[in-house]
Amino acid sequence: MRQFLAGAGVACTAVAVYHLLRRYLPPAQLDAEVQEAAEDAKEQHSIRIASSLTVAPTKRRRVAVYGGAFDPITNGHLQLSTEIIHSGQVDEMWICPSGPRPDKPSLSSPGYRCAMAEIAVNQGVAPSFPILVVDHEVKEAATLAGADGSVATYDSLRYLAEKHRDCEISFVIGSDWLRPGTDIRKWTSKEGTTGEQLLNEFDFLVLPRPGYEVEELSAFGPRMKWLALPGAFQMAESNAASTEVRKRAKQEWKDDPLRGRSMLALNGLVQPGVLAFILRNELYKAAGSAAAAAPAPSAKRTKRTKRTNVGLLGGAFSPITNTHMQLASEVVISGMVDEVWIVPCGPRPDKPSLKVSAQQRYIMCCLAVFTTLSPDFPVRVSDHEVTHGAMATYDSLCWLAQTFPLHDFSWVIGSDWLQPGTDIRQWESKEGKTGDQLLNEFDFLVAPRTGYDVDRPLSDFGPRFKWMALPNGFTLAESNASSTEVRQRAKYTYGRHLGRGNAGIMALVAMDGLVPPAVLAYIIRHQLYKDLAYKETFRKAIEKVGRGAGSEKVALAKP
Numbered sequence: 001m002r003q004f005l006a007g008a009g010v011a012c013t014a015v016a017v018y019h020l021l022r023r024y025l026p027p028a029q030l031d032a033e034v035q036e037a038a039e040d041a042k043e044q045h046s047i048r049i050a051s052s053l054t055v056a057p058t059k060r061r062r063v064a065v066y067g068g069a070f071d072p073i074t075n076g077h078l079q080l081s082t083e084i085i086h087s088g089q090v091d092e093m094w095i096c097p098s099g100p101r102p103d104k105p106s107l108s109s110p111g112y113r114c115a116m117a118e119i120a121v122n123q124g125v126a127p128s129f130p131i132l133v134v135d136h137e138v139k140e141a142a143t144l145a146g147a148d149g150s151v152a153t154y155d156s157l158r159y160l161a162e163k164h165r166d167c168e169i170s171f172v173i174g175s176d177w178l179r180p181g182t183d184i185r186k187w188t189s190k191e192g193t194t195g196e197q198l199l200n201e202f203d204f205l206v207l208p209r210p211g212y213e214v215e216e217l218s219a220f221g222p223r224m225k226w227l228a229l230p231g232a233f234q235m236a237e238s239n240a241a242s243t244e245v246r247k248r249a250k251q252e253w254k255d256d257p258l259r260g261r262s263m264l265a266l267n268g269l270v271q272p273g274v275l276a277f278i279l280r281n282e283l284y285k286a287a288g289s290a291a292a293a294a295p296a297p298s299a300k301r302t303k304r305t306k307r308t309n310v311g312l313l314g315g316a317f318s319p320i321t322n323t324h325m326q327l328a329s330e331v332v333i334s335g336m337v338d339e340v341w342i343v344p345c346g347p348r349p350d351k352p353s354l355k356v357s358a359q360q361r362y363i364m365c366c367l368a369v370f371t372t373l374s375p376d377f378p379v380r381v382s383d384h385e386v387t388h389g390a391m392a393t394y395d396s397l398c399w400l401a402q403t404f405p406l407h408d409f410s411w412v413i414g415s416d417w418l419q420p421g422t423d424i425r426q427w428e429s430k431e432g433k434t435g436d437q438l439l440n441e442f443d444f445l446v447a448p449r450t451g452y453d454v455d456r457p458l459s460d461f462g463p464r465f466k467w468m469a470l471p472n473g474f475t476l477a478e479s480n481a482s483s484t485e486v487r488q489r490a491k492y493t494y495g496r497h498l499g500r501g502n503a504g505i506m507a508l509v510a511m512d513g514l515v516p517p518a519v520l521a522y523i524i525r526h527q528l529y530k531d532l533a534y535k536e537t538f539r540k541a542i543e544k545v546g547r548g549a550g551s552e553k554v555a556l557a558k559p
Contacts, residue, residue: 076240099137494533
C-alpha cells in the first residue's frame with residue numbers, strides 16, 4: 001500500500017488513481033469491482049472521475065492456445081505445453097478444453113474435463129510457470145455454440161481475442177493437421193465457412209510430428225510458423241494419448257468392476273490427481289457413463305443390498321482449506337458414514353461479496369481432494385449445486401435424496417452452528433420456511449469445535465442430531481485455518497505488492513500451510529482474491545484525496 005500512498009512521488013488526480021488501479025486489474029474479472037468503488041468514491045467525495053483518460057499502452061502478451069477434448073488431459077499434453085513456453089515463441093500457454101460435443105456422446109462432461117485439466121496443471125508444473133486453463137467454451141457455451149451445439153475454433157479464438165485485447169493469440173496444431181484431405185480453409189463456425197478468416201486473423205504454431213512432414217508451411221496459410229526450441233535443444237515429445245488412457249481405464253474396470261484395480265495402468269500417463277479423479281468418478285467405465293453431474297456413488301457401481309451412508313460437507317469453500325480437508329477425513333474415520341461428499345454451493349445472490357465463481361470453487365475442491373487424499377479414500381466432490389444454480393440446503397438435500405434413493409444423507413455441521421442466535425428452524429428454501437422439514441427429514445452430524453460448547457442436549461435442536469465421535473479413543477484433529485483468514489492474507493499480500501507482477505503474486509506464500517499446495521497454485525495462477533486488495537487500495541487513495549483540503553491531488557510512487 002505504501003508504494004501508492006507515499007508522501008513523495010508522482011502527483012496525480014483521483015482520475016489517475018483510478019486508471020492506475022485499472023492497469024493492474026484482470027480486466028474481465030475485476031473491472032466491475034473498480035467501477036463500483038469509483039461510484040462509491042464519487043458519492044462520498046464528489047470527485048469527478050473522467051472515464052475518457054487512458055493509461056500508457058503496455059507490451060502485448062504472446063499467448064498460445066492449445067485446444068482439445070482433453071478426455072483426460074495426459075502428461076503428454078503437459079509436456080508439450082511446457083515445451084511451447086521453452087521455445088520462447090510465446091509468453092503464456094492457455095489450455096482450452098472443448099465445450100459440449102454432441103457429436104461425441106461418450107465424451108466426459110465439459111466440467112469434468114476442465115477440472116482434470118486444472119488438476120494436472122496445478123499439480124504438475126510450478127505455480128509461476130505460465131500455463132493456464134481457460135474455460136470459456138464451457139461457461140459461455142450457450143452463447144458461443146453453433147447450431148450443432150459445439151463451439152467452433154474460429155468462434156472460440158475470436159471470443160478470446162475480443163476479451164483479451166492485450167494479447168496476441170496463436171493456435172497450436174500438429175503437422176498431422178496439414179496432411180492431405182485436411183483443409184483448414186473449409187472449417188466452419190456459426191457464421192458459415194470461416195476457414196479463410198481463421199487463417200488470416202490468427203497465427204498458427206505448428207508442431208512437427210513424425211510421419212507428417214510438410215515441405216512448404218506457407219502453402220497452408222499466411223501466418224503458419226514452426227514450433228522450434230532455441231539453440232541445440234531437442235524437443236521433448238510423448239505419445240501418451242487420451243485414447244490410450246481411456247483404453248487402459250476400461251480394461252482396469254473390466255478386470256475389477258468395483259475398484260478398477262486402483263487404475264494402476266494409468267500411472268505415469270496422467271498426474272496422480274487426475275488418476276484419482278478418474279477412479280472416484282468412475283470415468284471410462286462404460287460408454288456414455290461419464291457425464292453424471294454428481295459424484296459417482298457406490299450404489300451405481302454394483303448391485304448392493306446395504307444402503308450407503310453419506311456425510312455432506314457443504315459451504316462456499318472460497319477457498320477450501322486444510323481445515324475442511326481435515327474435517328472431511330475425520331468424518332470418514334469416525335465410521336459414522338461410509339463416504340463424505342464435499343458440496344460447494346452454487347451462485348449466492350445473497351452474498352455479493354462472493355466474487356469467485358461457483359465453477360472455480362468447485363475446481364479448488366477437486367484440487368484439494370484429488371491431490372491430497374489417497375485415491376481410494378471415500379471423499380468426493382459433488383457439483384450438483386454448481387450445475388443447478390443457487391440451491392437452499394433443504395432443496396439440495398431433497399435433490400440428492402431423489403437422485404440417489406439407495407443413500408442416506410447426513411448434513412455435517414460444527415457446534416458453532418448451534419450457538420445462541422442461530423436457529424435452523426428459520427431456514428428457508430424455494431418452498432418458503434422449511435427448517436422444520438429439514439430437521440425432521442435428514443440426519444445432522446455435529447462436529448465439536450473448540451470455543452463453541454453446547455450445554456443443552458442435542459435433541460433440543462432437532463430430533464436427528466448426533467455428535468461426531470472417533471473410535472478407539474482417538475482424539476478429533478482440529479484446526480482454525482479458515483477461508484476468511486486465507487482471503488485476509490491474500491488481500492494483505494496483494495496490497496503490499498501492488499504492481500510488482502509475479503514477484504508480488506509469489507508472495508502469496510503467506511497462505512502456504514492453510515490450503516493444499518495445488519489450491520494455492522490455482523489461486524496464484526488465476527490471481528483470485530486480488531480484487532479485495534485493489535478495492536481497499538482505491539478506497540484509501542480516494543479517502544486521502546478527500547482529506548486534501550479541496551485538492552484532488554494525491555502523491556503516488558511509481559510501481
